[in-house]
Amino acid sequence: MRYEKIGFPGTQGELAARLDHPDSQPRCFALFAHCFTCTKDVLAASHVCGELTNHGIAVLRFDFSGLGASEGDFANTNFSSNIGDLLAAAKWLASARQAPHLLIGHSLGGAAVLAAAGDIPSAKAVATIGAPAEPAHVEKLFAKDQDRIASQGEAEVYLAGRPFRIKKQFLEDIKAHHLRERIARLGRALLVCHSPEDDTVDIKNAADIFTAAKHPKSFLSLHGADHLLRGGGAAVYAGRVIAAWAARYI
Numbered sequence: 512m513r514y515e516k517i518g519f520p521g522t523q524g525e526l527a528a529r530l531d532h533p534d535s536q537p538r539c540f541a542l543f544a545h546c547f548t549c550t551k552d553v554l555a556a557s558h559v560c561g562e563l564t565n566h567g568i569a570v571l572r573f574d575f576s577g578l579g580a581s582e583g584d585f586a587n588t589n590f591s592s593n594i595g596d597l598l599a600a601a602k603w604l605a606s607a608r609q610a611p612h613l614l615i616g617h618s619l620g621g622a623a624v625l626a627a628a629g630d631i632p633s634a635k636a637v638a639t640i641g642a643p644a645e646p647a648h649v650e651k652l653f654a655k656d657q658d659r660i661a662s663q664g665e666a667e668v669y670l671a672g673r674p675f676r677i678k679k680q681f682l683e684d685i686k687a688h689h690l691r692e693r694i695a696r697l698g699r700a701l702l703v704c705h706s707p708e709d710d711t712v713d714i715k716n717a718a719d720i721f722t723a724a725k726h727p728k729s730f731l732s733l734h735g736a737d738h739l740l741r742g743g744g745a746a747v748y749a750g751r752v753i754a755a756w757a758a759r760y761i
Contacts, residue, residue: 512564517571519603522595524582527551528573530608531560537569539761540604541613542631544597544620545572546641546739547649548670550579555617555740559640562750568613568757573600575620586665586676589684590646593623601631612636612761614699615753618712618738622646625690625720628699636760638702638753641738643712644719646685653677694723700760704731704749711738729756 517528529551541563545556551572560570575596577585604611610633616624621642628634643649650657653668656677660666665678694701701724705717721730731752736745 512561517573517603519599519607521573521576521581521583521599522592523576523584523587526573526576526582526596526599527580528571528600528603531564531570531572533564533567533569535567537609538567538758539569539612540609541568541570541615541757542597542600542604542611543570543572544593544614544616544624545575546618546620547652548578548585548673548675549618550574552579553739555640555746558740558746559615559617559750559753562747563615563754566751566754566758568754568761569608571600571604571608571611586678586681589681590619590623590626590688591684593619594627597623597627598630601627601633605633613638613753613757615640617641617740619643619646619649622648622690625697626688626693628697629693634699636700636702636757637697638704638757639720640704640733640740640749641706641709641712642703642716642720644716644723645690646688648712648716649685650682657682691719691723694720695725697724700757701728702731702753702756703728704733704753706733706736706738706740706745708734708736709738727760731756
């Protein structure tokens, strides 16, 4: 396997990306969206993408605006900008390499992939990992700070032990997006991956996504893993199954 460091324009400046190549000619190109406040280099992303590459799929993963090595201010981002960054990544792939046939998203990245898929004509298959059925689900991560955000317009909150500025516009934006209709109109094969032990995004979200989607759709239980796919080799397992499942559609 080899990789390239890539940069391309996003919603708030240049996005830092990594394109992983298999040793042989790629069967197709995929696009991976990381979890909320994570980066493209989080272990879950690295392991999932590594397995996809092992199975002949080239994968582009990038840091959303304001995170990791990408330009921008996280406080000025929202779910809409995440969708915009995904579309920018798909556009870059289509022009510089090959349009993506497979979309994968982890956590809020999974919700963003579901929202963006309809605007990526090349996409034939979509896989979500620990995704919320609605982006507003992330409100619970800073529930105790919502009054302060509403009254002051913004507030510093701690997520996974790190400080982030959350603005009122972020809360308003996630509430404005409703995925159920988009999922019903997805028009792509869908694989919903979720752990029954996920205490960040309850597995009920997987049931809601699966129910809203039309066939072809499949479900993969990541039993024994937490939200970040730690435990029992879950990330490697997820990547391996996604690659095998996607082979039928790509």
